[in-house]
Amino acid sequence: MNLNRTFSRLAIVFVALSFLGITLGCTKKNSAKENVLNNAITANLKGMDPIYANDAYSNQVISNIYEPLFEYHYLKRPLELQPLVASAMPTASKDGLTHTIKIKKGIKFQDDEAFPEGKGRDLTAKDFIYSWKRLADPANQSDGFWIFDGKIKGLNEWREKMGKGEASYEDEIEGLQAPDDETLVIKLTKPYFQLYYVLAMNYSAPVPKEAVDKYGKEFINHPVGTGPFKLDSWTRNSKVVLVKNPTWHGGKYPSEGEEGDDARGLLKDAGKDLPFVDKVVYSEIIEDQPRWLNFMKGKLDIVIIPKDNFDTSVSGDKLSKDLTDKGLKLEINEEPDVTYMAFNMLDPILGKNLELRRAISLATDTNTLLERFYNGRGVNALSPIPPGIDGYDKDFKNPYKEFNIEKAKEHLKKAGYPDGKGLPEFEYSTTNSTTARQMAEYTQQNLAALGIKIRIAATSWPQFTDKLREKKAQMWGIAWSADYPDAENFLQLLYGKNVSPGPNSANYVNKKFDELYEKALKLPPSPERTVIYKQMKEIFVQDLPWIPNIHRKAYVLYHGWIENYKRHAIINGEAKYIRVNLNQKAKLAEKL
């Protein structure tokens, strides 16, 4: 028996194999000729079922395959809805409770084995009803049901019955009717002006029953949509490859946009048929360094500049010369989101002592926070409503949103805890990512200057949300990104009827605020509603259930060969608009 010899032989075989691999790998060079868009997502793709599209990464991929009724205009700002699968924007009854939507003719599902002879059939209104029932079906455990929860007549009742096994998909639902194949009628329980927005979310995208029946739970890996691209392959935790869908109903590049879009060359392709690329690749790259390096090598076309590579690439909103020489372009966009520190208003000290919260707010140095953690990429948030959304007001004043330690100390005194004396140690909850942890430390330092001690409890995201749901947290840091461009999406986080386990984790209850919220719900976007939003913001500032921190900005870098790129904070289906200039790519790639 000679084991060492066996070992060495085995190892030699492996070494030989790996060299073989290298030589083979080298012969298979990426051809620059291929009309492909190389994108990266920063987390692993979970799956491709629209009812589970609860994270940005899945949405980014799914948006190319599935299409909801509406979409946002690619270029116009502020954001504007336009029909996608619908043939036109819906018509609403006077009371705002009945909405009729016409669906474009001739839209076909992508070809799939689930259909007879593998040919995708036409999309009908019934598909929407089926898909939304599927979203509501408790067995599917989708966390997207909130978009219809309590809004559509009969849907919640059906959902409850389904839970008890007393209903089926055959059942009629009063609020969801399809009088014919092209018409969809939605009846609401109460006015819901955000309906059109949620009908632009992937949660509401139609899926074919045939495919769901055929694949069952595995439907998650067999997407069948109506979109411009379809799934070619997915190497789990590595990359997704999408190819042009030959049976797509088509679309044209927009011919108008925001001011200045023309000058930026964003209208060159106006009126041309979409999409421009044959293939879209989403590489799943979690770590910043490989994503950045791959981008710098031209293996990725578009990247959000990682926090820690920011200093070397951008100064004062300008790209470094080194990067402009390489033909790189920078796009800066204000994101509709807010980061904030929340208090549990049920907490006997934090929740009941307004002066204490004011003191904390005054002791928070937002500018340094912005500098340190966002490289200055953002604006100081004064209220929950971010820029770009109706209700945002540049000149809004939040008197407690200044960094003034002296004032803070005064308030702390008023609160009954001069220099923090008499205060217990608070627990500050956060998630255990490095950045979240460091931000918590930052808060800890800010409060320490005031004499307030906090202990940081860093847990995983689900454990963190559990704590919020169970009302066990005292104070915490969190962020909210818009699901749709309506202030309601932010204000609902403070609505008294939404307390935990609902989205109002701060458990903030203010009668006046709630009344205003309910009033605003009944109003379409209008100056009147904006006034109400303003009043709500005032109440918010008076009560300070949160300390809003920052509205972030996205700094996106893309290569010179990418045309028509414009950052859009809410939609992710931009791939169909983007053109890859292959001549340019061949030239620029040499410089990398």
Added chain:
Amino acid sequence: MLKYTIRRILYVIPILFGVTLVCFLLFNVAGGDPAAQAAGKYATVEQIESIRAELGLNQPIYLQYLDYLKQILTFDFGRSWSTKQKISEMFWSGVGPSLSVTVPGFLITLMITIPLSLVLGYLRDSFIDRTAMVVCLALISISSLVYILAGQYFLAYLWGMFPISGWDSSWTGRWEYTTLPILIMVVLSLGGQILFFRTIFIEELSKDYVRTARAKGLSNKKVLTKHILRNALIPIITLVVLQVPFLILGSLLLESFFGIPGLGGLLVTAINNADFPVIKAMIVILTILYTTFNLISDLLYAVVDPKVRLQ
């Protein structure tokens, strides 16, 4: 030998019982309410209740344990809370990539460390040995991040010797992407293994049979490569076998930085998402594998060690 084998295999049964029990208790009893965890962020009380029913959490605890055993036996661990994917498939798709890095890396490391530590053991307490020990300790003290980041930046990005990251599922294509991670893995595991093997060799060097072999007139080289190596291989092989289950787990950092879609990344993602069914399944699978390899290690021990072989 046959009897020994059968006995040893039967001995695995109580161990497996214990192992599954520990995993079960850890997650189902001590780990909080799985239903609430599974329900997600917009969950209502009814939703959580329905999940409880679906997960069988309303049953008495022993029935839950039996269910859990059934899951293991059928290799059907249900679906991930976070991705809704089938856990068994998540697992299988990660095994290949992980092994593609760790197996070659492991073997190459062994080829380097065994002879090297044999020589160091022979030169015990000499200047070379001391220096090598300090170097090895330094090697293992430096965070693996340094090797990974530096390797990726210099070898792959600046000098373009390897792709920066990525994966190709074809058997021939993958080596292009795995070569650098393999290289780094070798460097990473070198220090610890040399220190470890060196101790084993030193132990053997003090045995009486070494004196006998030298009294026969054998050269030092022959004594080392034949007599000592062959004896030291017994503990080494058995220990090496115990490493094999960890090869399947892959290397977390290497995988996430080089885009290798292996199990290391899967486990870490699951931990970050508190994806209990995945963590539970991974631990149980790994543990069963580990138990199996423990068994194999013992049986192999019996094969390579004549003393055990014939009992």
Added chain:
Amino acid sequence: MTSAQNTQGRSLWADAIRKIKKNRIAVVSFWIIIAYIGLAALCAMDLVFTSYSLVDNTIPYQAPSSAHWFGTDLFGRDVLARAAHGTVTSLIVGFVGAGLSVLIGTLLGALAGYFGGLVDELITWFYSTLDNIPYILLLVAFSFVSGPGLKTLCLAIGLTSWVGHCRLVRSEFIKQRGQEYVQGAFSMGASHARRIFVHILPNTLHLILISFSLGFVSAIKSEVILSYLGLGVEPGTPSWGMMISDAKLELSRGVWWGLAAATVFMFFLVLAFTLFNDAVRDATDPKLRDK
């Protein structure tokens, strides 16, 4: 009194200490360890490196300079001071974590090895079970379930890493149990407790000490791994694990000094422990002594 006091004997420990004293490397290692303990004590009392929590937002990520030998971190805190204070965390984790595991391991190992029979079978089953769960997974699972923080970290390490000690103590007890001096004590009518604590335990203590110091090193390393997975000590507490884990983001912006400081501090402690351990092993090895 008799003349008994006249000749003072030299115990095995005294003998071992004398041997270690002659080993220059061991002496240096020993003093390094003492220095670390001293440093930790001084840090814990806030007598030295008091600037560890001093935030200066005007100087984040400063490269090493004469004012800050290892530069500053994200919050402009002195990295050297933080690394020094990290010693406290590491030593607590090392001593409490490894101490707890040695305690459990020794107790169970002694019971199993000494009494044998059913007690042994039960304990062996229990530790084989734990041993069959890969350590790092067990540790992760345990700290995951028990939550973060220094206390639970020590507890998790202690409760998951005792198997090695237990196995060692058990086999040593089995060996010693049959030794003639234990049989001799038995024949004199010595009770179980006396045989265990007066006779066998002192004779396994050197092995337990070595085992403890290996456990110490591995506990420190476990802290680093757990920190990396976000299961480490409470944020804000200076710890090498946190510093190393932070380096993942820092390195790509060229900030290497945080990692360097933590690595250097850890390296010398681990090195000193390893070398000292080797010396203790040699000095107490009965094989080397009776020859």
Added chain:
Amino acid sequence: MSSNSLIEIKDLTVEFQTDDGTVTAVKKISFDIPKGKTVGLVGESGSGKSVSSLAIMGLIPNPPGKVTTGQILFEGKDLLKNSESQMRKIRGKRISMIFQEPMTSLNPVFTVGDQICESLILHEKMSKAEAWERAIELLDQVGIPNPSERIKSYPHEMSGGQRQRVMIAMAISCNPDLLIADEPTTALDVTIQKQILDLIADLQKKYGMSVLFITHDLGVIADISDEVVVMYRGDIVEKNSTEALFKKPQHPYTKGLLACRPSLDEHPRRLPVVSDFMTPDGKEKTPDQSVLKAAKEIRPISDSQTPLLEIKSLKKHFPLKKGFFGGVQSWVKAVDDVSLTVRKGRTLGLVGESGCGKTTLGRTILRLIEPTAGEVRYNGVDVTGLNKSDMRAMRRKMQIIFQDPYASLNPRMTIGAALMEPMVIHKLGSSKSERLDMAAKLMDRVGLSASMLNRYPHEFSGGQRQRICIARALAVEPEFIICDESVSALDVSIQAQILNLLLELQEELNLTYVFISHDLAVVKFISDEVAVMYNGQVVEMNTAVGIYENPQHDYTKKLLSAIPKGMPKTLLS
């Protein structure tokens, strides 16, 4: 210099670096090994005999050891000047060696065949197949039955004696000029020892090689050596032809060594010891002949005497294999239906080879091991039925002294603590100082200084430790002591001292002994009655003289014939 010398050692000095400074193991020694002759190198442990032999082989571990002066001339060429590669051509080929520990000296993972072939292939340039053939021949020559099968065995599949035979086969495989045998029989039973000695003698004649035979026991080499070199503390104190040396030893140490071995033919009252012939500083001393020559009085043995201990049908069976479900499949009958009677104030000798069950019997009597069946009656009380506290009280009366003086004292306890421990347990003495006084007296009684009470066991020699063990056994003032191979691990010169001590104590304190040993000569010297154990059973029992003069059982006869005569054959006739 005689021309027929194979090896001439001149002024050899070997030093070792230890923690306590430089220790000179061998001091300027010189001796020759003639061609074709056997030289016995005799001395107690630590006398430097093994170091000398390792120096010849060039195997002194360096560091810490070093040859500082002298020459080792092998056929006129100085081995010490040889390079390592030149030495390798000599080792195994011209000079080969067998070691004391047959259990560990063979490589456990190679078959014995492989290991024998190794030398043949290396030195004789044989092919693997040729070497294999030759190895089978060699195994045949060293008396391994069925060699063509056994050659495939691994060392652990063989008994100690067989392993030593394999070692010998290995050593003679290349027809060496010199065979160094370093205590090759010390770890073996008497009967096996005899066979190995005969084998070495036969092979020496057959191959005409020289043999350097190292031992602590002069008796062992009397038969086989031509010349004897006696070493004492690193010096050679005497060298002479075997016959001359035995006939007329010159040096007092040699005289002591020759005299101290118990002989089967004489019945001395006490054994002579080295100190009878030599003062501690190495000067000659005239022994007190009246003490030396005093004959042992044969104490009467009769059934009417009250038996102190009666053993009736005692059995101890160990389970051998556990079945799959915990069932026991077979038993080892270590003690199988033994009945014995020990009379008060007398010594019962228990003799047998290793594995015969004598040690188990001893421990079962004391209930250190619980018996499977049977009775042990002590003063009429059945010990096996006693409860815990009664048993503890009983332990005061029954004590045991073990074989290994190194293992039988707790290394972490001072001698004082060890001696006082039984007093504490049995609540003897009212205070610590009283106990300390008692301990000091005990030390004095066993011939050690009370000033050593604060020392630790490792600071004592083997003989001293055995004295301490005796003192500890006496601490509780027992009536009955089991001596379990209590002198087997000691050099013969020390052995005699301990045996004398035991006898003195017996007389003085009216102790009753059960003396367990594999050495019939020792047993015969100390015992009144002797029981021979074989395979767990007592096969023969008689008075000490009776057993020797009229052995009944075949096994007893075999044992008797295996005992070295302790005299060269030429002198015996």
